[in-house]
Amino acid sequence: MSKNLPFRIERPISATCERVFDAWTQDESTRQWLFRTLNGTLIDSANDPRPGGALAITEERNGEEARHDCHWIELERPGRLVFQFFDVPATLTLTPTDQGCRAVLEHEVDPDYAERTLQGWQGIFDGMINSMADVPEMIVRRRLQAPPSVVFPLFTDPDSLAKWWGPNGFRTVTHSMDFREGGQWIFTMHGPDGKAWENVVDYLEIVPNELIRFGHGEPDAIHFENRISFAPTNDGGTEVVLQLRFKTMERKRDAMPYAVPGGHQTLGRLAEQLGE
Incomplete structure (x- = not known):
């Protein structure tokens, strides 16, 4: 023992x-x-x-x-x-x-x-x-078998993101993507009920294979900051952590019913995309 x-x-x-x-x-x-x-x-x-x-x-x-x-x-x-x-x-x-x-x-x-x-x-x-x-933040994490050098690029390419980004049943259509600090990602999320949500991401900080930090919201307002980190694990995989920080507690309360389960489902779809 x-x-x-x-x-x-x-x-x-x-x-x-x-x-x-x-x-x-x-x-x-x-x-x-x-x-x-x-x-x-x-x-x-x-x-x-x-x-x-x-x-x-x-x-x-x-x-x-x-x-x-x-x-x-x-x-x-x-x-x-x-x-x-x-x-x-x-x-x-x-x-x-x-x-x-x-x-x-x-x-x-x-x-x-x-x-x-x-x-x-x-x-x-x-x-x-x-x-x-x-506490105006929420955290979602998932361990993946692939290393950060494999996981990180799936967040940088619109064709890859179209295959897994969003909760179960959602479809993501990218209109433009400039993956760099100061750049933007503009896309529409189509829900299983037929509704569509326009999204804007403002990239604030990018460290290849380690970190993506961005503001996320609608065309006229950024509602929260998302910090996505990619940490190598001892077995050669990656721990992906989504840390969402909201401007107000009211924003967090409004997002709570869907943000955490949606985050888990999104990372679950990412795992499926990686063949896990």
């Missing part, structure tokens, strides 16, 4: 330490994102924020019940939370920053499961940020 190794994940969050602490200690919050999966159905949840109290989520996944049972060990608002994670204690430390707070989660992990554990916690933090009504 492999000896456990230290594990650490750090995330900046655009919210106060108090707000993040409360998100972790309220059942109506954690039941939305803690140990949740994209296709799972919530069966039961518990969050009793006191030493010895339960922290649990039960989902139905592919017809089977999956249960995560943890319990609280220490709670010191607003800077420290300790809970039992499987058979090891996990410590979440929250430190104030100028932009909100920095969250650091630490525990031990079997080295054979380190990469899976990292991806799991990244998804959990993404879900928490997406669910927080006072």
Whole structure:
């Protein structure tokens, strides 16, 4: 059996330490994102924020019940939370920053499961940020088997984008594309119901095989900024992260019902295009 190794994940969050602490200690919050999966159905949840109290989520996944049972060990608002994670204690430390707070989660992990554990916690933090009504951003990510040198070009060519860009059932028609910093992509998205949406992308920053940052909106208004990063994984693949930042919380609330599922579906179509 492999000896456990230290594990650490750090995330900046655009919210106060108090707000993040409360998100972790309220059942109506954690039941939305803690140990949740994209296709799972919530069966039961518990969050009793006191030493010895339960922290649990039960989902139905592919017809089977999956249960995560943890319990609280220490709670010191607003800077420290300790809970039992499987058979090891996990410590979440929250430190104030100028932009909100920095969250650091630490525990031990079997080295054979380190990469899976990292991806799991990244998804959990993404879900928490997406669910927080006072943080004007949303995050969607997907791991792909192809390297960044293969994935990145599929975002730069209109013929490639026509094959996968957009949620399930949508069709993208490009009118013009100037893929460079300061350039624009103008296109129409046709929905399965026959409706059409005119889109404009203003490219702000491009780092080949690493990053595309752009403003996204309609011909008369940019509604949000999208930061798409391409990170190589240890197994030779790519982790693609979509980070959408909105100008106002109202914009985020309006977009929430379709932006996150639409982002997952879009990256799913990208994976299919890559033969995954």
